Amino acid sequence: MAVLAVAGMMTGMLAGCGSSEDTAAEGEGTEATEEAAGDWDAANDITIVSREDGSGTRGAFTELFGVVEEVDGEDVDMTTADAQITNNTSVMMTTVAENEYAIGYISLGSLDDSVKALSIDGAEASAENIENGSYKVSRPFNVAVKPDSTNEVAADFMSYIMSTEGQEVVAAEGYIPVADVEAYAGSAPAGDCVVGGSSSVSPLMEKLVEAYAAVNPNANIELQTSDSTTGMTSAIEGSYDIGMASRELKDDEAASLEGTVIATDGIAVIVNNNNPTDEMTSDQVKAIYTGEVYSWDEIAE
Template sequence: MKLKKVIAVAGVCAMVTGMIAGCGNNSSDTSSDSSSDSKTEASSDWDASNDISVVSREDGSGTRGAFIELFGIEEKNGDEKVDNTTDEAQITNSTSVMLTTVAGDDYAIGYVSLGALDDSVKAVKIDGAEATADNVKSGDYKVSRPFNIATKEGSESELAKDFISFILSKEGQAVVAENGYISDDNAEPFSGSNPSGKIVVGGSSSVSPLMEKLIEAYKENNPDAEIELQTTDSTTGMTSAIDGTYDIGMASRELKDTELSEGLKAQVIATDGIAVIVNKNNTIDELSSDQVKSIYTGETLTWDEVAK
């Protein structure tokens, strides 16, 4: 990656007694102009001829699974699905690491849950639509997926059942909406039994921030409940719900047939968009779905190939 330019401005003032004041004023003006020029230089220093730094998520991530499916990066080969993400991609193991990685690399591209998006990075438009909750809800922004929770059918404790009822209630769905996700507008008011006990909820790092808020809200109604939250990934969330390690598993994708065949029962608790993100210094504001696919399969290597 090319080094940024540094511009030095030097001025020499004649040591003439009668011009000291004037020289001081000119020095101040030059300093101001120099500062302005430096800002202009910094904002225009991003170079589209540089290589694209492709950043993806780890195997087992529900966000990765949904992303590669939605953009056609995953393709069927007979009965198998093949992930064609370029081998050059840098792999991150959580939403937070994805954000810091893209924020720290001028030429990076990545993807995160829309609800996790912050101002450390820039979300680009996809096919002309901005990544917003309203656009996901209207269908204008099509890069979206469900947030699922899953339990082993027949093994749910009273506390797990009550907590799930809260999540799906009007009060729980209000928490979903408050945190930037798409909620169920037709949810009924909560009428729980407030059972005591302990449950473990675990899985997707994308669902985890929302789940944390839901746990906090539920415990305001039921302070005797103990709910432990473990952040791993969607696949671990499902396998741990199957083997009983988690009472409730979290997945930021649809459940697989193999998971359902093991007795898991899934419930959608929210709909989330996937924001395609770039560094804030990147001058590109919009990409097409085909361009995103081309970048992630390694066909497009430099930013000037997609720059307009």
């Protein structure tokens, strides 16, 4: 009996120790989780995220925010060398969504709730504000073809994009459509067509390709995503039947191609959802991207 009593006491002590350790472990886990979540600290450095050279979004962004300056008669992109470079819209969004102290920029039409768009100069980033002129950070979506192109599918697809039906797709995807268009009256030719270029235009173009397939199942349209400069140079070289650019055509591009604005899009300046910053001025955005401002508390001052 004495032996059994001692054994019972030992079992109770061990169980008590185990319970205490489990409770401590749970407490440590909760504390670690809370510490990991933490509070957003404005004293931290800003992680600046930009797009690659050749990106139409980068070209439009740097021009609209004055990050491009004239040096010895040439426009020079003054984006800080400290900026992280991403090569497409989705990577930009993922980078900002995973870093509480990051700032970036994307096509407004690509915006989702994984990140937060800032108001700029007092205007919210929205299609409505682009249309009424209060949100001024906008640019055209251009497509371009060679003037001597004989691709019937490319020509018919272009006519669909610029039709009432095509522009309804543009509006449904959150972009500003082109006015004064007419109903599609194409001939639905058979054949192949390659469309390629800007990763900002690509999501809209994908929807246009899907809608066109419903009215012309005889056509096979291949969509390739790269960047605006590749879109224009490839259209000039003939590897793309239709090139896409999320900016105005450059003079040398316009000399070789016929450009058509298919929509107007805004550029959204984005931050992490945990960032309490809701708005900035154009000058503040420029100061960040030219390396004049390093930490978030400098913006709050």
